Amino acid sequence: MIESHALPAEIAHSGQLASLDALAAIPEEEIWLASQKSARTRRAYRQDVAHFMRTLGITAPEQLRQVDHRAVIAWERIMRERENAAASTIRRRLAALSSLFKHLVRHGTAPRNPVVDVQRPSINREEGSTAAFSKAQARRLLDAPPTDTVAGARDRAILSVGLQVGLRRAEIAALAVGDLHQNRGFDSLRVTRKGGRRDALAINPQAAARIRAYLTLAGHGDDHAGPLFRPLRGNAKAHDPAGKMDPDAIDRVLRKYAAGIGLSRGYSAHSMRATFITTALENGAQLEDVQKAAGHRDPSTTKLYDRRGYNPEKAASFFAIY
Structure with missing residues (x-):
């Protein structure tokens, strides 16, 4: 189950669809995995389900389909007590397993979803969550890169x-010139x-102005189908017109x-996202509008990024003066 082969290789041969018998032989677990649109999601789900099977010594699909709560x-207790896994990791793994069993139940391959009645750990919104920048730090970041290269x-x-x-970061890397x-x-x-x-999002005028200033210097503003942000060799124009930055490059x-x-380690591209959500809410944006901008399907996900309740400058420790 959850082998490394991809579904398209199983259902295609020499450009022709395989026979119905061959299609029927594909494990339902592989069909579930292949139905995930994102390669990143497929990879994460594969690893999470493999972790469940490995931890509990499950070696066959028939065993997997019969597990109960x-x-x-x-599994949850092992992750929490023996592996000291973060609450977010445990929640993600449980969500992956639940997604698989929803598919199996829907298609009559498993009798029940054993994850439904299992309590998932809560996430502390301050500790162990994505670090956000203060407004002053964000302003310094925005002005840090030079304007003349x-x-x-x-x-x-x-x-x-x-x-x-x-x-x-993946959404930034995927932008095309014509997306503006x-x-x-x-x-x-x-x-x-x-x-x-x-999605189509109205954006801050400063962000639009900076994109246009970059396109003017880079010289690919007329390449509407081409990538917006391109890898560079030094300060030269993009050496590969068709190339685009990958998400890790956005992080760098x-x-x-x-x-x-002068900011310490612990910040990532995701910190910009947490800062955006917190600042927008703090300045009066409605939760539903911020949710749309963030691309979250559930407002509770957006709330996890909200750092308004965390005010380190008001910590009681600062008042303990002897």
């Missing part, structure tokens, strides 16, 4: 999209979400300038 409870202009635009639009457009008189971005869903941009203004 007691097995899942035992292609690399600097690109990085200023990337930081602005992260801090003022709140996109995930006008909609009802407002500068907007077309964003490709997880699973391939497309953020870490570079964070270190440059």
Whole structure:
């Protein structure tokens, strides 16, 4: 179960669909995995289900399909007590297993979803969560890259999209030049979400201005189908017109300038997203509007990024003066 082969290789041969018998022979678990639109999600789900099977000594699909809630409870306890896994990791693994069993039950392959009645650990919104920047730190970050080089202009635009639009690093990397457009008189971005869903978002005028300044220096503003943010060799223009930055490169941009203004380790591109959500809510944006901007299906997910309740400057320790 959950082997490394991909479903398309199983159902195609020499450009022809396999026979119905061959299709019927594909394990339902592999069909579930292949139905996930994101390669990142498929990889994570594969690892999470494999962890469950390995931990409990499950070696065959028939064994997996018959597990009950007691097995899942035992798995959760092992992760929590023996492995000291983070609450977010445990929740993610339980969600992956639950998704698999929902599919198996729906298609008559398993009698029940054993994850349904298992309590998932709560997440502390301050400890162990994504670090956010203060407003002052965010302003320093936005102004850190130089304005007179292609690399600097690109990085200023990337930081602005992260801090003022709140996109995930993969969403930033996936932007095309033509995704910047006008909609009802407002500068907007077309964003490709997880699973391939497309959203159109009105964006901060400063973010739009920085994108245009970068395109002017880089010289690929007319390549509407091409990638917006491109890898550079030094400060030169993109050496591969068709190339695009990967999500890890977006992370490196953020870490570079964070270190440059003296911020300690622990920040990532996701910190820009947490900062955006907190700042927007703090400045009066409605939760549902911030949820849409963040691309969350559930407002409770958006709330997990909200750091308004965490005010270190008011810590009681600062008043313990002897």
